[in-house]
Amino acid sequence: MSVVRDLRVLLRLTNFRRLLAVRLLSQCADGVYQVALATYVVFSPEKETSPAAIASAMAVLLLPYSLVGPFAGVLLDRWQRRQVFLYGNLLRAVLASGTAVLILAAVPDWLFYASALSVTAVNRFVLAGLSAALPRVVDEERLVLANSLSPTAGTLAATVGGGLAFGVRLIASDSDVAVVALGALLYLCSALAALRMPRTLLGPDPTPVQPRLGAAVVSTARGLVEGLLHLAERRPAARALTAMTLMRFCYGALTVTVLMLARYAWGTDDSDGLALLGLAVAVSGAGFFAAAAISPWAVGRLGPSGWMTMCAGSAAILEPALGLTFAPAPFMIAAFVLGLATQGAKIATDTVVQTSVDDSYRGRVFSLYDVLFNVAFVAAAGVAALMLPPDGRSVPLILVVAALYLAVALGLRNRTT
Numbered sequence: 001m002s003v004v005r006d007l008r009v010l011l012r013l014t015n016f017r018r019l020l021a022v023r024l025l026s027q028c029a030d031g032v033y034q035v036a037l038a039t040y041v042v043f044s045p046e047k048e049t050s051p052a053a054i055a056s057a058m059a060v061l062l063l064p065y066s067l068v069g070p071f072a073g074v075l076l077d078r079w080q081r082r083q084v085f086l087y088g089n090l091l092r093a094v095l096a097s098g099t100a101v102l103i104l105a106a107v108p109d110w111l112f113y114a115s116a117l118s119v120t121a122v123n124r125f126v127l128a129g130l131s132a133a134l135p136r137v138v139d140e141e142r143l144v145l146a147n148s149l150s151p152t153a154g155t156l157a158a159t160v161g162g163g164l165a166f167g168v169r170l171i172a173s174d175s176d177v178a179v180v181a182l183g184a185l186l187y188l189c190s191a192l193a194a195l196r197m198p199r200t201l202l203g204p205d206p207t208p209v210q211p212r213l214g215a216a217v218v219s220t221a222r223g224l225v226e227g228l229l230h231l232a233e234r235r236p237a238a239r240a241l242t243a244m245t246l247m248r249f250c251y252g253a254l255t256v257t258v259l260m261l262a263r264y265a266w267g268t269d270d271s272d273g274l275a276l277l278g279l280a281v282a283v284s285g286a287g288f289f290a291a292a293a294i295s296p297w298a299v300g301r302l303g304p305s306g307w308m309t310m311c312a313g314s315a316a317i318l319e320p321a322l323g324l325t326f327a328p329a330p331f332m333i334a335a336f337v338l339g340l341a342t343q344g345a346k347i348a349t350d351t352v353v354q355t356s357v358d359d360s361y362r363g364r365v366f367s368l369y370d371v372l373f374n375v376a377f378v379a380a381a382g383v384a385a386l387m388l389p390p391d392g393r394s395v396p397l398i399l400v401v402a403a404l405y406l407a408v409a410l411g412l413r414n415r416t417t
Helices: 002-011 014-042 051-076 081-105 109-136 140-171 176-194 213-233 235-265 270-323 328-356 359-387 395-416
Strands: none
Touching: 002 014, 002 140, 014 051, 014 081, 014 109, 014 140, 014 176, 014 235, 051 109, 051 235, 051 359, 081 109, 081 176, 109 140, 109 328, 109 359, 140 176, 140 270, 140 328, 213 235, 213 359, 235 270, 235 328, 235 359, 235 395, 270 328, 270 395, 328 359, 359 395
């Protein structure tokens, strides 16, 4: 089978394997840390969780970074990406340890969110840098395959991390502190894994750097404008990012729905709800894995835009058919389908952006990509907060999401015909 053969060739590339190791450890730590946040915010017995509370938490964690995120892309194009992975993960290990101390001390929520925000902000640098660095370790011929394997493997690692977090929480008597400490340890391991690669391997190519702070700020603003103009000239990349942002909005709205259903509608106590939430995460991860296996073949046959159209169209049909039951079993099937569709579309989008955008702009564009993800997710949580009842059962929300998936599919189809 050609995909298996190409995959074996890809894994023989030493630097690709090393970059993949950094991603796997980093995103496994993300999964651990995110489950710790979710269980502390949503499933703590002393907290009365509502859709509005979840939306507020997402806004606190994601929106502040989104306001400055594009500037991070300019910095990624100035800093050596390997150093970003090294020092970024070291910093996250320290900050996550601080979060564990704050949970133990039972501090006010705003201080906890400030600590979590710090970890999340650094995470954006690392993830954008990983995507921007990928073309430096594989050739263009295997870039689609690399985009199938690497981000999807990272998402699966995050899923595994979430499973580890659930396990530690059970073993350590529901201790969120122990879970966060595990995340800090994994961040440290990711930082050490980055040292296995040469410092200059991952780029960017050397460019003159102004040392003064004022000049750096002006250069950053100018670079942001240049990055936006560069993206505007690359219509396929801009179109793919727009479609992916809308699909991310849909995924965010359904994520809040599942959180509320697991908290209040599925099960007789918090343990049952938490177990079903963990199962939904695992099933969605299986969908990501299926996307990694299918996407190289599908992109080869249909093209990136055609594959994204099929992903969005399938979601438009199956999401309401399964979601309107509001029952655990159909929702688990929907989690798999939407995991496959979302990750399949992301693989195609990553490939379009990487092949359409010049290397010297990739850090900026992928940082913008990341910001669009954050804004879409927070906006979806806000809409869900307005539409969801306390138990998470909202027929209008399910139908709105289906309509958005359909709009994406039709928009992409019109561009390819």
